[in-house]
Amino acid sequence: MAEQSPEPVRFGILGCANIARKVSRAITVAPNATISAIGSRTIEKATAFAKENNYPSTTKIYGSYEAVLDDQEVDAVYVPLPTSLHLKWAVLAAQKKKHVLLEKPVALNVKELDVILEECELNGVQYMDATMWMHHPRTIKMKEFMSDSQRFGTLKSVHSTFTFLAPTEFLKNNIRVKPDLDALGALGDAGWYSIRAILWATDYELPKTVTALRDPELNEAGVILSCGASLSWKDGRVATFHCSFLTNMSMDIVVSGTTGNLRVHDFVIPFQENVAPFYTVEGSKFGELLLAIYPAPSEQEVSTDLSQEALMVEEFSNLVESVRGQGCKPENKWPIISRKTQLVVDAVKASIEKGFEPVEVVY
Template identity: 75%
Template sequence: MSSEKPIRFGVLGCANIARKVSRAIRLAPNAALQAVGSRTREKASAFAAENGFPESAKIYGSYEAVLDDPDVDAVYVPLPTSLHAKWAVLAAQKKKHLLLEKPVALNAAELDTILAACESNGVQYMDATMWMHHPRTALMKQFLSDPHRFGQLKSVHSVFSYCPGEEFLRNDIRVKPDLDALGALGDTGWYCIRAILWANDYELPKTVTALREPEYNEAGVILSCAASLSWADSRIATFYCSFLTNLTMDISCAGAKGNLRVHDFVIPFREKAAKFYGASNSTFSTLALGCEPEPSEHAVETDLPQEALMVAEFARLAGSIERDGSKPEKKWGSISRKTQLVVDAVKASIERGFEPVEVVN
């Protein structure tokens, strides 16, 4: 992989998350930092200096200049969600492969416009949901797919919450209705919904019902909410997402023959090692004084952090298109779209007085 010509990345904007992804681009063996653009050249220059950009990297005082740079193969877009449709479509039209921060759009219609632009211009699309690329995730999926150890999936519960502090709650883009109107639902809720769909092999639920009493800020942006999802065969799922609750990153899956739990699915507690817990064919011990067998701990190590693995996979796909004329991998767009459809359904259920909303693909 490292012998191949690296995919050269441009970064649109200097959001905080862009610091982490810029580091990931540096760590990925098949990627390189080529350019960064901001609304001012001074801000872009400071960002590049603070985040390990090579001296050869281009510094631009606009997003357009990054997209017009012929030496940029791909762009990472961490802009506010309200700006995604404009800049993601323009990036695709400029033939730049697109790594798009989540939530990817304000609604599925916007995302469809983005995906259509990527397809018509032959560029690779991927959303930046990093945990999908950790080797632990693949191992957990093997466990969930084992008919003897786990059996039929019955329920999933996911929680992602954190307390970012008063400064965040006053000024961050994620609490501004004109920048990221989806609030916690689009940020932490995106992860919860993705986890539920992942556990269900990306089969969309039949209905989504938001739970009562979501919390809002004064501008009407969601700070916490929850919802239940149901499938025709009696599978159910629930999630809770929040900016007002202590850091929690859990997935709990219950199957007919086993269960799986992970307590740090979004960002592993340790960068290069991650754990999950599985149990199979559990029963109460004598006099119900315990259970047996006890859940087993599975530790998964990785040389590269999950965000660098994400960049490496994206660069591999983009490189295959650039070098070999391969077709873009469409599964990432499909997964994004299904996640967005459920986000939209939760929002619609809240707006309709917490009525069930049918999810239509």
């Protein structure tokens, strides 16, 4: 008798944020997940959102977030609410025994995140943040190159940028520029990705110190629109990042080793959904009369049948099933990575507030 496949993980969506459109699509595409319910502050808004985004006809529509969490047929929730609301709703979701896929930035500070993670652990639910590029197969291939000591050598430096030119309407009214909704601004929204990229490249070893770069750009309410920082490790490794709502789009990681380099130009969102390139070079040398550099970087292309957000949902759902169906403990990797990312975000913010002094990072 053939073994039956596990039932798909049933997701509830809290809110109708724009990013929820993308993740909703990913849930419908992932082979082991389905949308079971959506809740908004009004049932009219939730109904319109479900229709606009082609939700299954079986999706239950609620006029509150509480109703989604009270639904016994919801296994997990995706939380794309403003950062200032994460603490309340992620904690309540965990207490209701719902597994938590939490949009980034995951909290306003590590103190809030620790409360969320503690509740997830106490209630035996899986936690993951929604940093989608982590789940693209390209990310694995890039790490394989960096782990090859003969080709890449020893890591020396990392530089990452994530910037985009936000329209005037965004800069006036988007939640990411409102101090009561997303007080971390560009640091929490775009900077989160670059900080995660740096930690990924360093195998999640926290830096010794973080020093914010001078002259960040703030709006009238004091929310960060553009900033950067330098990070340093005890062994001499260094990293820098820049994030901005005020600069043409860039999504770069440049990783330099003693014998090789890696570059990727679209790490946050690949230029194409199903294929993603990166570039490697080894043993670079100056040519005759310094007129050229050789060898030229080689392009590596990585294909995927599922988008990176669908792969994220698939991996999260696999972890949920291992807890739900096999009695396993939740995977602790993702809470640890989230917490380390939040610690560096906090350190950058603290360095800005302390006049750009170095801030030590302690786990």
